Amino acid sequence: MSAQAELSGRYVALSGGVGGAKLSLGLAHLLGERLTVIVNTGDDFEHLGLHISPDVDTAIYTLAGVVNPDTGWGRRDETWTFMCALHGLGGPAWFKLGDADLATHVERTRRLRGGETLTGVTAHLAERFGVRSRILPMCGAPLRTLVDTDQGTLAFQEYFVREQCRPAVRAIRFDGAEAARPSAQVLAALKDADGIIVCPSNPWLSVDPILAVRGMRAAIRAAGAPVIAVAPIIAGKAVKGPTAKIMHELGLQPGAATIAHHYAGLIDGFILDREDQALADQIPVPTRAISTLMHTLDDKTALARECLQFCTALVRTRGRDRQAAGANS
């Protein structure tokens, strides 16, 4: 990464849940307040009268260092008294809500009912948790991911949590996408970006909802900054979650090359795992093959650094291309 980018560059990450939050943490470690994470809210749902934003919370908890290290979601040192009591009363217990986590949902819901925006509430919560980077919900209006399966259409959390991703996926839809718009804050962050990084989240379930927000793709391309994506799959297997299973069910070859093609037209570069180096030839944009597994904070920071360096390199290449084009004209 150039000293220039390290000192002043502003970056945007597009993130879903756990995998995306891990890379976001590495990026936050390097960039601090120069990082904006645009987070999927297609997973949001009303449950027990509460507005729950699972991916936003995973981003906040991860960047705040309070995430449960065993699961990657929820809070560390959590207690489960509420959930046990609710179960005892015959209430719905399929979506696990820790006692401390519950406070986040209650406070979010309270503020939304009071007229605040999801963007505003998220900023408040992130600030209370001491997060320096900016976390932005992808949009304000409700966009809801629906999964058409062999067992009918399921809301995202029904598919993902209640049914544990068991039903076979036929299609994925984004209810409300037409009415959803990127917020002013999202548009401003993209406009100011020196690089945009699509985190290693599930492309179909976690990144596509972000891209489905009307005007989001155009805003990303209009930003003019290099856009790169990091593969969430190694040797045809998802690092976490149902990515490979879903690709198979959608009739796609589970692998990094398929994912790079899925992002065709959006990305300028693609990072795949060292194990998949041989696939680079099948990918229509410049690639880097490095270790993409993120166990430790060092892993996350190293991958984040590679992302920033890749963006910088893509800018330089583009500059050279433009110079060459100018010389030829």
Add this chain to the structure above:
Amino acid sequence: MSAQAELSGRYVALSGGVGGAKLSLGLAHLLGERLTVIVNTGDDFEHLGLHISPDVDTAIYTLAGVVNPDTGWGRRDETWTFMCALHGLGGPAWFKLGDADLATHVERTRRLRGGETLTGVTAHLAERFGVRSRILPMCGAPLRTLVDTDQGTLAFQEYFVREQCRPAVRAIRFDGAEAARPSAQVLAALKDADGIIVCPSNPWLSVDPILAVRGMRAAIRAAGAPVIAVAPIIAGKAVKGPTAKIMHELGLQPGAATIAHHYAGLIDGFILDREDQALADQIPVPTRAISTLMHTLDDKTALARECLQFCTALVRTRGRDRQAAGANS
């Protein structure tokens, strides 16, 4: 108490919070499913998007044996992770909600939003907690206790919990009393009652809201069963809470006699503490002076037994009076 009443008598208790729940527990111990507790819901309020029924919960928790023995409200072996987290997020923390207790409010609210009645939800919760006696909210429609004070009008919980009863009370009002009606279950329980016991709860804050439900007084009188009240005050001092303070602020002489007069026209008998025995002359209905402090379960059961015996004795007296009236006519 006659063997007859002990074997088959049905009793109704009118109860507010902690004091009322204590006597209710004694009564439940003797009567089991032959006891119906009609509980004040004037204290109910919306908080954090939840429907909270403090007196109903105190009744359920007490009769289920899960109440916090130190406070008399909330649950024993409670954890407070939610409250600490909410406080950390800048949420309103003045009303203390334990993690297990929270499940009661969430499940109640969920069921009410689903179209169930407060009576139905209360029955469900009580059943889940293993309560054999019947707990009935005084009405379904919202009746809300408002306290006019030297600091303006306060909703009950604002006065009682947030302001800790510090403001001086000018008047107490029951918003919605005109529209509130006793439920069919309340009317049926009163109709079937062999005795009605007004528990030692605060007459102005906890019992008056029950009596303010339109038709409640008439239904109690029409039941034909003896109605007795137990004084919540000993030697001019409230056993718990602001009863004496409020009486003073309302220009009333704090004492058992004043309370007996407050219930004039409603009650047929009055139980006052042995310490107040000398006041019996000032009370316009038959009295019993016994120990009314309830520390142990034995205390509660002993006081409950006195209540049942008193009711039985009043029935006998009434029978004699009727016979005498018949002989004279």
